[in-house]
Amino acid sequence: xxxxxxxGRSVVVVGGSTGLGLSAVRACLGAGARVxxxxxxxxxxxxxxxxxxxxxxxVRGDARxxxxxxxxxxxxxxxxxxxxxxxxVAGGSGRPFGDGPLHEVTxxxxxxxxxxxxxxxxxxxxxxxxxxxxxxTGGSVxxxxxxxxxxxxxxxxxxxxxxxxxxAVVGLTLSAAACYAPQGIRFNVLAPGLVDTxxxxxxxxxPAILEFIRAKQPLDGGRPARVSDFDAAVLFFLxxxxxxxxxxxxxxxxxxxxxxxxxx
Numbered sequence: 220x221x222x223x224x225x226x227g228r229s230v231v232v233v234g235g236s237t238g239l240g241l242s243a244v245r246a247c248l249g250a251g252a253r254v255x256x257x258x259x260x261x262x263x264x265x266x267x268x269x270x271x272x273x274x275x276x277x278v279r280g281d282a283r284x285x286x287x288x289x290x291x292x293x294x295x296x297x298x299x300x301x302x303x304x305x306x307x308v309a310g311g312s313g314r315p316f317g318d319g320p321l322h323e324v325t326x327x328x329x330x331x332x333x334x335x336x337x338x339x340x341x342x343x344x345x346x347x348x349x350x351x352x353x354x355x356t357g358g359s360v361x362x363x364x365x366x367x368x369x370x371x372x373x374x375x376x377x378x379x380x381x382x383x384x385x386x387a388v389v390g391l392t393l394s395a396a397a398c399y400a401p402q403g404i405r406f407n408v409l410a411p412g413l414v415d416t417x418x419x420x421x422x423x424x425x426p427a428i429l430e431f432i433r434a435k436q437p438l439d440g441g442r443p444a445r446v447s448d449f450d451a452a453v454l455f456f457l458x459x460x461x462x463x464x465x466x467x468x469x470x471x472x473x474x475x476x477x478x479x480x481x482x483x
Contacts, residue, residue, distance in 0.1 A: 222451075223458035226251030229299035230457060231291045233257040233282050233343045234309030236264045238416035239363065242446035243306055243453045248272050250454050255295045257287060257309065282309035282339040288346035296350065304359040304457040305347040310336040310384075311418050318380040320373075329380045336384035341391060348395070348404060357403025360395070361456045364388045364408045364468065370476040372435065375428045385410075389468055396466030405465040407456050412436050412472030414444040435480035436473030444473060 230247050234240040235256030244256050244267065253274045258264045260279050267277050278294050280287030295302045312318070313335065317328025340362055351358035367376060368385035389408055396406040413422055413432055422428045423443065433441035449471055455461050470476050 222250055223454040223460040224251060225454065225458055228252045228303045228457070229255075229295045229301050230304045230306065231255045231257070231295050231302065231343075231347065233288070233291065233305070233307045233339070234363075235277075236267050238308070238418065239411070239414065239446050239449055240306070240308035241266050242450055243308065244275070245270065246450035246454055247306075247457065248274055250458075252457075253295075253299045255291050255298065257282060257291045282307075282343065283334050285342050285346075288342040291343070292346045292350050301354060301356065302347060302350045302358065303356075304361070305343060306361045306453060306457060307340050307343045308363045309339050309343075310363065312421075313378060313380050313384075314421070318378045320377045321379045324380050332378075332380035333384045333387070336381060337387040337391075340388050344391065344395065344406070348399065351399075351404050352402060355402075358405070359457050359461070360392075360404070360406045361453065362388050362392050362406070362408050364392075364410045366410050366412050366470055366472050366475050368410065369468075370470075370472075372475075372480060374480070375422070375425075375431055392468075393466050400465055405456075405461065407461070407465060408468040409449060409452055409456075410468055410470040410472065411444060411449070412470070412475035414446065414448075416446060419443070431480055435478055436475050437478060438473040442473065444471065 230252045235244045236258035247254050255276045257278050278291045313332025316331035317325030318332045365385040367382040392406045392408045
């Protein structure tokens with residue numbers, strides 16, 4: 220199967236400086252896209268800068284702030300004349316704020332986790348949709364959810380504000396898909412299991428969790444996902460290859476949602 224063609228496509232990746240987002244930026248550039256990658260307002264962005272591609276622009280900002288989404292879309296339109304697709308990856312664990320099992324979740328943990336994982340998606344999706352409507356061209360929105368939204372695993376992953384936020388991402392995506400299909404604007408979700416990224420450092424350094432994952436994600440020898448495992452799906456959803464697909468949630472989870480995570 221050939222790689223989906225993104226030649227000339229204008230793509231915004233929110234959360235493009237690390238993990239899934241950085242891998243997607245590389246894949247989109249490789250497929251011919253012109254990319255605006257949103258990176259945090261401070262901190263290193265060397266991997267993005269090392270790409271040194273004339274087709275890449277970097278916008279710094281906090282994905283939880285409305286101005287960041289507006290600036291990213293405006294940068295894409297200014298640089299490339301249009302916006303064709305949005306990939307929203309930005310999010311993160313709420314444990315540092317006080318997320319956990321319901322009886323332990325603090326008010327700050329709840330608010331900050333939803334702000335990071337649900338509000339940020341709302342802001343980027345709203346900005347992209349408004350631009351698609353102005354253009355009258357349609358477009359594609361791809362959001363990152365989590366299997367935690369619909370396939371909980373309380374033994375090792377009992378973070379209930381995070382699960383609620385990712386469920387909100389699915390609800391927003393599906394309702395937007397239904398609303399804007401007549402305008403040719405498509406909305407879909409990728410739902411990862413455990414992925415080896417900076418966000419998952421707690422899990423990736425816990426022998427008990429890694430043993431659990433051997434059975435819970437049994438594909439390819441039983442392992443956490445690699446960020447590159449998502450690139451083919453990203454290119455599919457952002458390209459015309461998926462022009463007849465909207466309102467779908469694709470779990471890329473090594474089998475998480477169809478296994479019980481018993482002994483390996």
